[in-house]
Amino acid sequence: MIAFLPPELAQSAAIILLATSFLGSFITAAFGIGGGVAFLAACALLLPPAAIIPVHGVVQLGSNAIRAIMFLRHLIWTALPAFVVGSLIGVAIGGSVVVSLPGWLVQSVVGVFILWVVFAKPPKWLSRWPLVTGLMSSFLTMFFGATGPFVAGYVKTLQLDRHTHVATQAALMTVQHGLKVAIFGLLGFAFADWAVLMAGLIACGALGTWIGKQVLGRMSDHGFHRILNIILVLLALRLIWGGVSAFL
Template sequence: MIPSIFLPEGMGDLVFLILAATSFVASFITVAFGIGGGGVMLAVMATLVPPAALIPTHGVIQIGSNLGRAALTFGHIFWPALPAFTLGSVLGAVSGGMVVVNLPPAWVQIGIGGFVIWSVLGRPPRGVRDWPILVGAVSTFLTMFFGATGLFVATFTKAQNLPRHSHVATHAALMTVQHGLKTVVFGLLGFAFVHWLPFIAVMILAGLAGTMAGKLLLNRIDDRRFRLALDVVLVVLSIRLIHAGVSDLMAG
């Protein structure tokens, strides 16, 4: 029996346990393969968490997950990638918070999925590598509506041609900035995070455990295998995004 303090209104023990396990697995995937955990977490939460709470709570959980990952790999962070990306993220968060109508999620899914596949299979556009302000602004604007834009940010991180540890560390730092700004904006817009804090704390702890387990695998693979695994994960998740978007459009 899960203590009631950890269960938001309407959530049962089984759902809580499924979400905690998902947080562990999602963080394991992200630190071991560089990307993918945020999307996995969002996909599961989307079926189990009320829509109004989905994006805000997912954002806070991802802060904890990414912050823990950045702390464990702190010495590998590529700091020059952060300042301009952070400035762009501020612009994206502010503009996203000012938009009162939701972007059509199906088109967002298709667009991000197609962009990422293009970046993996071809040469990443120069804008991804050289215009971090634009990447930060666009990805943070989209995360206000879509939630998990780690795929988008990963194309910028990947374009830096970093070793595997630096890739994981830098991506974690960038996502911490992005989700942190998003959480601030949702708080200013009136979302009551306090009702979800015990639940969020457990999800973050489960994610930290997954991060520590995933780091063991990260230390056992070489850069070539890491980049291959990263590309495969990116393409698979992008195909899933495109399929979901097309399915939504056809259903509508």
């Protein structure tokens, strides 16, 4: 395996990333959210800075596409068209911004938004404006990487059952990561150097998704949404803490 790794990545780091990809996909398939952020954290620790978001994007594209296919019969297709339009606008704006937004500000705002969705009663317009969700989340993902919790906040307002929630979330994130990867390709990132590793990460993610799907099938909708809320709150608090710490 060493011969196929980029020279700046150790074999031990690759093994940890493979394990994290499996675990992250399992968490997302079983509980709706959290795996992408966990994998991003591993990427941030183990990958060169310039490769973090592009590699994470490709792996999440593969993982979410596989998840969407596995849950295809549960997908709410009406959420896709406006989200796609918004995402196109968001990545175009994000890709053209030379100076990125302050990381602490992005993390803090996303964290507060998630807490608002969990504990407050979001206004009806939020569930009716997938275009806005696509635009904002796709813009943010160019800088922040994992905006799954942001999109999950929108999907949560649709009040779906557990299988439909996972399917819809996966489809929306497939669109977002696909567009992001295309933009990074246009910006010149050398994806070929990481191709074998990314293929392995996607394969591990597919296995994690399949096992997570079996766990999801044994849960109730009530249990799913309770665990989803707990994970969202923990992620939100972690984002806010990280943002405040970076600012101070």
